[in-house]
Amino acid sequence: MAVAENAPKNMGAKAGVQKFGGFLAGMVMPNIGAFIAWGLLTALFIPTGWIPNATLNKVTGPMITYLLPLLIGYTGGTMVYGKRGGVVGAIATMGVIVGSSVTMFLGAMIMGPLSAFLIKKFDGLVEGKIKAGFEMLVNTFSAGILGAILSILGFLAIGPAVSGMTIALGNAAQWITKANLLPLIATLVEPGKILFLNNAINHGIFDPVGIAQVKQFGKSIFFLLETDPGPGLGVLLAYWIFGKGNAKGSAPGAVIIEFLGGIHEIYFPYVMMHPALLLSVIFGGMSADFIFVITGAGLVASPSPGSIIAEIAMCPKGGLFPVLAGVAVGTVVSFLISSVVLKRVSAKEENNAAFESAQSAVMQMKNESKANAGISSNASAGREKTGAAKVTAGFVPKMIIFACDAGMGSSAMGETILRKKLKDAGLNITVHHAPVDEIPKEAEVVFIQESLAERAHSVVPDAQIVTVENFLDSAPYDQYIESLKAQMGKNF
Numbered sequence: 139m140a141v142a143e144n145a146p147k148n149m150g151a152k153a154g155v156q157k158f159g160g161f162l163a164g165m166v167m168p169n170i171g172a173f174i175a176w177g178l179l180t181a182l183f184i185p186t187g188w189i190p191n192a193t194l195n196k197v198t199g200p201m202i203t204y205l206l207p208l209l210i211g212y213t214g215g216t217m218v219y220g221k222r223g224g225v226v227g228a229i230a231t232m233g234v235i236v237g238s239s240v241t242m243f244l245g246a247m248i249m250g251p252l253s254a255f256l257i258k259k260f261d262g263l264v265e266g267k268i269k270a271g272f273e274m275l276v277n278t279f280s281a282g283i284l285g286a287i288l289s290i291l292g293f294l295a296i297g298p299a300v301s302g303m304t305i306a307l308g309n310a311a312q313w314i315t316k317a318n319l320l321p322l323i324a325t326l327v328e329p330g331k332i333l334f335l336n337n338a339i340n341h342g343i344f345d346p347v348g349i350a351q352v353k354q355f356g357k358s359i360f361f362l363l364e365t366d367p368g369p370g371l372g373v374l375l376a377y378w379i380f381g382k383g384n385a386k387g388s389a390p391g392a393v394i395i396e397f398l399g400g401i402h403e404i405y406f407p408y409v410m411m412h413p414a415l416l417l418s419v420i421f422g423g424m425s426a427d428f429i430f431v432i433t434g435a436g437l438v439a440s441p442s443p444g445s446i447i448a449e450i451a452m453c454p455k456g457g458l459f460p461v462l463a464g465v466a467v468g469t470v471v472s473f474l475i476s477s478v479v480l481k482r483v484s485a486k487e488e489n490n491a492a493f494e495s496a497q498s499a500v501m502q503m504k505n506e507s508k509a510n511a512g513i514s515s516n517a518s519a520g521r522e523k524t525g526a527a528k529v530t531a532g533f534v535p536k537m538i539i540f541a542c543d544a545g546m547g548s549s550a551m552g553e554t555i556l557r558k559k560l561k562d563a564g565l566n567i568t569v570h571h572a573p574v575d576e577i578p579k580e581a582e583v584v585f586i587q588e589s590l591a592e593r594a595h596s597v598v599p600d601a602q603i604v605t606v607e608n609f610l611d612s613a614p615y616d617q618y619i620e621s622l623k624a625q626m627g628k629n630f
């Protein structure tokens with residue numbers, strides 16, 4: 139764990155891509171419950187479903203055509219300009235829905251934020267220029283007029299354009315699948331997940347393509363490409379058997395959280411400890427995707443989170459074996475490659491323990507695999523350097539935030555662990571979790587993984603940013619609490 143107080147204010151290219159991807163995923167993630175509801179209804183009641191029912195199946199069409207895109211458009215608008223932006227975004231989204239022959243997820247992702255941005259700009263232009271007593275009239279009519287104009291624009295132009303793009307993407311996806319080239323996509327998907335682009339890849343790219351295929355074929359393989367828990371499971375099993383120190387000790391718990399809980403972020407630090415393990419998840423993903431292709435595997439909706447339980451729940455009737463076969467093969471391939479990597483790395487570390495312990499903070503995650511809770515700090519100009527387990531002199535936080543890309547997985551686990559430890563220590567400090575791009579401005583301390591530190595700093599530049607390699611490792615939290623108690627002068 140390290141205090142990263144000097145994160146640059148100008149985000150690098152990677153942080154910029156993460157932020158954009160996180161924004162796309164942010165329009166979908168809050169509405170996952172609606173997607174799952176539609177997926178369950180589809181799996182149950184379509185003509186080829188588990189219990190076909192023509193009457194109840196009438197619900198699924200309007201849900202995917204109107205409800206889901208409107209939710210995305212409203213959410214995207216809300217992210218840009220609150221509820222006012224959400225309302226205008228939903229109005230504009232309705233235009234692209236009616237003006238298109240395909241499901242308008244992409245159209246909603248465009249119209250929602252765009253509409254909110256425009257109404258926000260309008261409000262800025264008229265701010266302070268409206269005569270007293272006319273504020274409500276101007277506010278309501280401006281939203282209605284702009285929403286109506288954008289709805290017409292969406293119906294006449296944007297909807298048909300996005301429809302053509304969606305059809306082209308669908309045709310390309312079918313061609314790639316028929317040409318048996320789909321497994322190669324793992325070379326992009328698996329590294330992208332490690333860079334915390336997992337939600338953006340799944341919900342921003344694969345979901346629109348997958349939904350289109352479900353309407354045509356009743357299932358889609360694209361719902362399996364990112365959510366497959368097999369490659370990550372293989373890495374964690376290898377750590378469980380061949381790892382050392384904290385990595386080995388925490389691996390069994392991580393297996394349960396990743397495979398059953400579906401929180402894939404839990405295995406990212408294990409791969410980042412030894413970059414060669416990227417080969418494990420890449421070839422594991424390719425192997426799984428190959429099995430999915432040759433067996434005709436597919437799901438009826440996105441399993442979110444990517445738990446094996448959710449994967450099974452989203453399987454169409456008669457489609458369980460192909461999915462489980464692909465997951466199993468991906469797990470085995472990833473495990474075998476990871477085992478070779480970890481055996482070689484462990485032997486090298488044992489021969490060079492003294493050298494490894496002297497490495498800089500760049501090698502910190504590698505040292506974590508040896509149960510050395512390596513702690514370093516970087517202080518910005520004019521600020522006192524402090525260890526991660528120490529607290530800045532005179533500073534005891536009132537609010538601590540755990541942040542991850544989506545604010546729903548690993549950050550929630552870290553929050554639970556630290557809150558319990560603070561309570562046991564008699565410290566009354568508020569602890570919450572949040573998406574990295576929605577960290578509350580009043581946050582004073584932010585626990586986050588290293589690759590997201592730049593984004594966190596851009597959101598709350600005055601907060602103390604504490605980087606943690608593994609949110610399940612309780613040792614850094616114990617050290618932090620000890621420093622808090624010492625700072626507060628408590629005798630425990």
